Amino acid sequence: MSLTCLGAIRSSYHKFSEKEKKIADYILEKPELVIHQAINEVANDLNIADATVFRFSKRIGFKGFQAMKIALASELLMQKRSDQEEPTTNDDEMTLTKKIFNSNIKILQNTLDMIDKHSLKKAIENIHMAKRVEFYGTGRSAVIAMDAAQKFMNAGLRAAAFPDPSFQLMSATHLTKDDVAIFISHSGSNKETMNILKAANAAGAKTIGITAFPKSPISLNVNIGLYTYADGTEYLPLEFASQVAQICLIDALCYHIFQQKSQRTS
Template sequence: MAQNCLGKIRSNYARLSEKEKKVADYILENPERMIHNTINEVAEDLNVADATVFRFCKRIGFKGYQAMKIALASEIMKPIQQIYEEIGENDTEKTVADKIFQSNIRTLENTLHILDEASIKKAVSLLMQANRVEFYGTGGSNAVAIDAFHKFVRTGIKAFAFIDSHFQLMSASQLCAQDVAVVISHSGTNKDTLNIIKMAKKNGAKTIGITGFPKSPICQYSDVALFTSSEETEYRSEALSSRIAQLSLIDALYVNIMVLNKEKAKHSLEKVREAISDTRM
């Protein structure tokens, strides 16, 4: 779960260098501003090197800037609990719907705040260069993987997804250095999913991980990690809430590919439409 970022900063403050203290003060004075900024923007605001900001993140116990920003976002968002999350027995059907929609909106907003520009750019680049892209996920994440296939089959890139975890593992065993595996797991600890990404990595394939936890095992095997931010509520688990953010990340990757690969994508999309149209005749 999210670590106490602000507490870590305060407890380590005395041991920080002068430049690192500038970063600490920047966060403590306005944490909301921090979660909206890239590492370059923070460094520029403080007139320090990017490396100073990165070193500060490591000093207080995080893997890097992105991991710290995710923890900070979770920490400062949680106290601001909105009344719409509290589903009451006397709520009308419309009120319940309103609260669920608002909760989903906040999940998307939180995920957008922690979305790293460099990571999404690298993920798009890997997908653009791939000979074959496979989407993997088990349980609830499998629905996201199938949705990703449904989208990416229109891009002109060879895209695949399997429902059965054994088929997924067999398919991952056939990947090579020209291929990309997109592995989706909210916890990042699912045994089947880890076996799949390890197999893909072993065969030299590039890997993109989508998860809610920056320190989860799946990140160790990901060339690029994209993170979601969601909260558990009384009637919905954190994993269930995160699914809408996972779907949105997939959608963002898909649209980027369609824009950058316009002609090939247009031709592929026309073929898909023709195939669907023929089956209706």
């Protein structure tokens, strides 16, 4: 699988220095401009050295700035082709169904490209060693959290989730350093979920966030961040698209735990 530029930036954003975040923000906000710029033009716009931009390109897995631009251009072209395949009123049943499936496949593949293997491994280890795992989310994310808790219980863990935010907050205050709290939020900035996260951190629990935005308050305040990709369209809003990736990521975590539990008992 070829390395994607935007995915690599999003997955590693939380590890960047301030200068690296400056470059990352520039590329994320102006990808169409960057593919036509020379390295010195990017450096001049950001008032940093050419070498800093070059090192950033290598930091996210490319041989240099030119290789990063080629990957970025290819990524933008694929996105444009995907946009041209959006459903229309002229589509028959099978054509429409194929387009929806292809859109979800793209979201899952982009999320897979964004996953940082070290963060994933650490999350799995923390969940496996936890005495209790609790899932938190509000609105649509509460439904994902409830489903996740049931799956992890089936995998042999003590897991729980509560639909009401007030119960979630109460539960978070009773967590311990041996517990893991997993926060699900597309935006990563929901105020109720953020208050629950503060309570979990104060209680000493290990915290994991599943969001679509590495720079969000929740992402910046959890111990481990796992990120989903969501490319909203007119027919599929961002939050709906994000749920596809959230469910798949949770399923992957759950299967890892189930596998480890099975190995211990065999």
